[in-house]
Amino acid sequence: MQNLEKLLEKLNQKLEYNNQLNYQILMSNIITNLDIDKKDKQILLLLLQNRDRNFIRINDNEEIYENITSYLKLFKPLALPLEKLIRVGGKNDGGYVMHQFNGGGDCVKALSLGVSDYSPWDLEMAQKGFKVIEYDGSIEKGPYNHPNITFYKKFIGTNDDENTITLLQVLKDNNLDEKLPNILQCDIENHEWDMLESVDISLLSKYFSQIIFEFHGLNPEEKDGAQKRLRLLQKINEYFVPIHTHLNNHGKIFYSKGLFWSTTAEVSYLRKNDAKDYENTYRKSGNLIKLDSVTFLSNPEIPLRFI
Incomplete structure (x- = not known):
């Protein structure tokens, strides 16, 4: 047998x-x-490496192209001076580009939703003086033993029970001071959409000066799913403005009429009230030298082009 x-x-x-x-x-x-740009062709061929369960899709259908351009419009970042940006959490997966800040202290909190055995952003934020509060139900304990880090073994969900907790309850439990520049980082593997749908997003702008999301499930071929995600992203943009966008180079990759797209994207936002000092100008491309880094070293970077 x-x-x-x-x-x-x-x-x-x-x-x-x-x-x-x-x-x-x-x-x-x-x-x-394909009758496309030679450099694009080379990138697509290189992206075929290490594809395993993922895929590359060439799709010039008008509806797919419109969904991709809609995502790109909502993710188009402000053209902040590079000296106003900082990368926290090191290179590659687990690091994020943020707006410069003065450090933690005075009970400034960094809320981290979604933790793994390797969460370098959490550790660096703790080292900078932030009170880092971690939530994840998939691991038994937090990955780091640091006095500024507190770990809770709970999933972020749409109800409060033994295993899950809502974002609203998280905000209540941790007594965030709305006068302080708290920061939210969220990587909860496609559950961010239900979380965002169940919370008043204006609350996020009340308590957080910056929010950072790793968005999943951005498949432009999913008609209903794309409409739901675009609607929630529009709600975020009512209170925050993107300052950095980066495509994950290991997920499902799309190419449509000269535009690259991934089902996973890292997007950093600055509260609109805190972005007033910057001109209303936006980047034409998203990859930033010395700040951006490939998520997975085995694959090339994905060009990010904004309409």
């Missing part, structure tokens, strides 16, 4: 490898024969 199970496992592995190989060959032929 065990031998049979091992044999089936090997066969499944070979089938999976064969499917991946066939996909690579198919997509290589499609991309090679």
